[in-house]
Amino acid sequence: MTRTGPHGCPAEGHVRVRMLAVGICGTDLSLASGSRTPPELPWRLGHEGVGEIIEVGRGVEEWAIGDKVALEPNITCGRCEYCLRGMTSACASRLSAGVLTQPGFLAEVLDHPSGFCHRVPAGIPVERAVCAEPLTVAASAIRRTELQGGEDVLVIGAGAQGLLATLILVDRGYRPLVSEPDETRLQLAVELGARAFVPGAGPAPQTVIDAAGVPDGLAAVVDQLSPFAKVTVVGEDQDRLGASTFDIVQRQLSIRGSFIYEHPQDMATAVAMLETLPTEAIVGTGLSLDDAPHLLGANVCRRPGVKQWVDLRD
Ligand SMILES: [Zn+2]
Ligand SMILES: [Zn+2]
Numbered sequence: 001m002t003r004t005g006p007h008g009c010p011a012e013g014h015v016r017v018r019m020l021a022v023g024i025c026g027t028d029l030s031l032a033s034g035s036r037t038p039p040e041l042p043w044r045l046g047h048e049g050v051g052e053i054i055e056v057g058r059g060v061e062e063w064a065i066g067d068k069v070a071l072e073p074n075i076t077c078g079r080c081e082y083c084l085r086g087m088t089s090a091c092a093s094r095l096s097a098g099v100l101t102q103p104g105f106l107a108e109v110l111d112h113p114s115g116f117c118h119r120v121p122a123g124i125p126v127e128r129a130v131c132a133e134p135l136t137v138a139a140s141a142i143r144r145t146e147l148q149g150g151e152d153v154l155v156i157g158a159g160a161q162g163l164l165a166t167l168i169l170v171d172r173g174y175r176p177l178v179s180e181p182d183e184t185r186l187q188l189a190v191e192l193g194a195r196a197f198v199p200g201a202g203p204a205p206q207t208v209i210d211a212a213g214v215p216d217g218l219a220a221v222v223d224q225l226s227p228f229a230k231v232t233v234v235g236e237d238q239d240r241l242g243a244s245t246f247d248i249v250q251r252q253l254s255i256r257g258s259f260i261y262e263h264p265q266d267m268a269t270a271v272a273m274l275e276t277l278p279t280e281a282i283v284g285t286g287l288s289l290d291d292a293p294h295l296l297g298a299n300v301c302r303r304p305g306v307k308q309w310v311d312l313r314d
Pocket of ligand 2: 077080083084
């Protein structure tokens with residue numbers, strides 16, 4: 001494969017990064033399959049990346065060559081009404097690498113704004129660090145849920161988001177219940193410290209992290225929730241939610257969506273969590289960059305319970 005990448009010096013305030021690993025998630029698969037439209041074609045995917053700084057642009061004080069970083073792909077403006085209120089996830093001028101506006105991280109070398117890099121703790125294996133961005137999504141959903149401590153938490157879906165949420169909850173002393181139709185995924189969640197959710201048996205969950213976002217997921221559990229249960233939806237799907245207004249009113253459910261995270265604190269917090277969270281438990285063997293297009297095209301990345309990633313190390 002020929003090396004391509006940025007030429008000249010990095011722009012002011014930017015660092016040049018040699019990519020080490022890029023995670024693949026459902027967003028990439030929907031862009032690759034055409035169920036979601038990329039801004040242009042061809043389009044470079046990848047919004048879950050870690051790399052090593054190889055050059056720094058003018059005005060960059062905080063980074064040096066050799067630093068390992070996780071890249072924050074959502075580049076928010078810092079000036080709009082929402083950014084100024086700390087609600088950067090609603091930034092109207094948000095740039096989004098790999099998804100909406102900027103070429104993605106599936107590259108050998110790229111430039112990135114220095115303020116949207118987060119230091120990977122020393123000694124963290126790349127198989128763990130590659131989960132930094134999706135871990136930030138899961139951790140932000142849990143932060144926004146405002147757990148009280150000791151409540152029964154149900155995680156719907158044991159894909160990567162559900163499994164990362166499970167890891168965070170277990171680390172915080174919870175034994176989450178997990179609802180997942182696929183036996184292999186459910187088994188992995190149980191190995192990570194969750195309990196399999198059996199409708200009608202055990203406690204009625206007071207809090208739900210819906211990491212599936214599909215009608216069937218919530219529909220399968222909504223009758224089992226505690227009155228006043230809080231539901232945080234982080235999984236996205238075009239179908240309507242599997243709860244009727246009858247369910248919501250009679251059970252007095254609070255349902256909220258959780259979209260990405262707030263810059264910069266949420267990703268900084270999640271990257272620090274990598275010190276103790278064994279996120280490598282959910283990733284498979286790294287793919288080569290040459291394999292990635294075939295796998296994305298054939299949509300065979302959907303191996304149950306395992307997060308796919310591209311290993312870009314030499
Ligand atoms: Zn993703
Ligand atoms: Zn903004």
